[in-house]
Amino acid sequence: MFKKQIFLLLFIVVTAIVNAQSTNTSLQFLHIIQLPVTSVKNQDTTGTCWCFGGTSLLESQYLERSGVSLDLSEMFIVRNIYIDKAKNYILRQGHAQFGEGGLGHDVINAIAAYGDEPLSVYNGLKPGEKVYNHAAMVITLKNYLDSILKIPPIPGDWLAKYTQLLDDNLGTPPATFQYNGTVYTPKEFSKEIIKFNADNYVNITSLADRPYYEPFILQVPDNFSNGYYYNLTLDEMILLAKTAIKNGYSFLWDTDASNNGFLQDKGLALLLNDAKKYNEDSINEDMKEEDWNENKRLQLYENLTTQDDHLMHVFGIEQSKGGKTFFLVKNSWGNIGPYKGDINASEAYFAINTVSLVIPKAAFSKELLAKLKIK
Numbered sequence: 001m002f003k004k005q006i007f008l009l010l011f012i013v014v015t016a017i018v019n020a021q022s023t024n025t026s027l028q029f030l031h032i033i034q035l036p037v038t039s040v041k042n043q044d045t046t047g048t049c050w051c052f053g054g055t056s057l058l059e060s061q062y063l064e065r066s067g068v069s070l071d072l073s074e075m076f077i078v079r080n081i082y083i084d085k086a087k088n089y090i091l092r093q094g095h096a097q098f099g100e101g102g103l104g105h106d107v108i109n110a111i112a113a114y115g116d117e118p119l120s121v122y123n124g125l126k127p128g129e130k131v132y133n134h135a136a137m138v139i140t141l142k143n144y145l146d147s148i149l150k151i152p153p154i155p156g157d158w159l160a161k162y163t164q165l166l167d168d169n170l171g172t173p174p175a176t177f178q179y180n181g182t183v184y185t186p187k188e189f190s191k192e193i194i195k196f197n198a199d200n201y202v203n204i205t206s207l208a209d210r211p212y213y214e215p216f217i218l219q220v221p222d223n224f225s226n227g228y229y230y231n232l233t234l235d236e237m238i239l240l241a242k243t244a245i246k247n248g249y250s251f252l253w254d255t256d257a258s259n260n261g262f263l264q265d266k267g268l269a270l271l272l273n274d275a276k277k278y279n280e281d282s283i284n285e286d287m288k289e290e291d292w293n294e295n296k297r298l299q300l301y302e303n304l305t306t307q308d309d310h311l312m313h314v315f316g317i318e319q320s321k322g323g324k325t326f327f328l329v330k331n332s333w334g335n336i337g338p339y340k341g342d343i344n345a346s347e348a349y350f351a352i353n354t355v356s357l358v359i360p361k362a363a364f365s366k367e368l369l370a371k372l373k374i375k
Contacts, residue, residue, distance in 0.1 A: 029285070029344065034316040034328060035250045036063040038071070040341030042334035044132035047100030049311045050222070051077050052332035053252050054107025055116075056313040057358075058194060060250055065195070072194075073117045075124020075132075076186065079170050080114040081106050085224055086145060086162050094149050098142050100134055101222035104252035104311055104358035105203050109225060112198035115186030122173040137169040202364065202374065204357040205229040206237040207301065208294040213371045218356055220308040229356055230372050234294045238351060241327065242317060244363035250315040252358035253329065253350075257310035261349060264331065267338040271348035286322035289348040297352050308355040318344070 038059040043052050055072040062070045081102055089098045110116075124132065144162060148154045155161075176183050179193065190196040203215075210216055215228040232240065244251055256262075261272040263283065271289040272278070278287075300306040316328030325347040335341045361374070369375075 029318040032318040037315040043332045046132045046134045050102040053311040053313045071119040073119045073122045076117045076122045077110045080110050097224040105227040108198050115190040121177040124170040203229040206234045208298045245317040249360045249363035253314045254311045254356040256306045256353045264337045269345035269349045285320040292351045
């Protein structure tokens with residue numbers, strides 16, 4: 001723990017130097033805690049933010065532990081999740097979600113079951129391709145599944161043919177590969193190099209109509225795998241997020257980014273009723289935001305205003321000059337906006353728009369683990 005604290009101190013910046021380099025110098029933040037994080041990636045024309053966020057978390061943990069930057073393959077995970085989705089879709093006879101979306105726990109589940117590979121080994125691009133675009137592939141995959149469901153019993157070789165469609169679109173990942181002079185399988189690589197352990201992560205949400213401190217299946221479309229999430233009060237969820245960062249643990253943030261308070265081009269996410277009514281120059285980090293509480297959060301979730309449409313990696317925390325708390329967030333839309341792909345999400349925005357979190361178990365206090373009955 002002492003080494004972790006020393007390393008963390010190296011990333012604590014009590015200055016606004018980073019933000020002064022922004023193209024928008026009106027944004028000034030103080031008391032920045034920025035944990036180790038790898039470079040911003042681009043999910044391109046895909047709905048795989050959940051995987052880009054998940055691999056970013058694992059890369060950051062590796063960077064903190066080793067001081068070395070590791071670039072993991074998002075598409076190896078995505079490919080295996082498409083296999084899991086297909087099995088689920090077939091067994092539910094087509095009455096299930098099938099698409100590009102997912103949640104943070106899908107990354108955890110996929111690596112636990114299949115392992116992972118470095119991006120240099122498998123990038124999921126066909127020869128000549130430079131960007132990801134899964135729109136046509138998803139249609140092809142779903143059409144195939146729907147076609148074999150029409151006249152049961154389904155053919156015994158359906159999965160082999162489906163897997164071939166994946167290989168045709170994403171390429172075939174190698175069964176073994178060399179990394180730093182040693183040959184690994186994907187599962188060996190995840191165990192020996194990434195040091196991955198699925199038990200090290202906890203799924204969290206906050207919904208006032210559910211019993212607190214109990215797990216339940218989160219009802220959002222992308223939870224195709226019926227993942228369980230522990231329910232905290234809103235105040236406890238926010239406090240956990242803050243203390244996790246302050247103690248050196250970044251985490252995954254599943255949120256609604258489709259509202260007009262999510263302003264990637266300004267590097268801000270603010271809880272505004274209608275950002276469009278403001279003059280662009282008047283929008284700033286210390287402007288007044290809407291009030292928030294647990295009941296409003298639940299109402300917006302139940303009337304489908306708040307939806308799980310984007311997942312990112314939270315790696316820092318800071319304050320504005322006016323004293324407002326912001327979370328530093330790594331997005332996966334490439335180097336856009338004043339912070340080259342990162343965004344500053346206010347506590348108010350976080351409180352209302354968070355759908356779920358995946359947080360390292362080491363970030364939890366013993367008291368909170370006891371409340372959740374997690375060992």
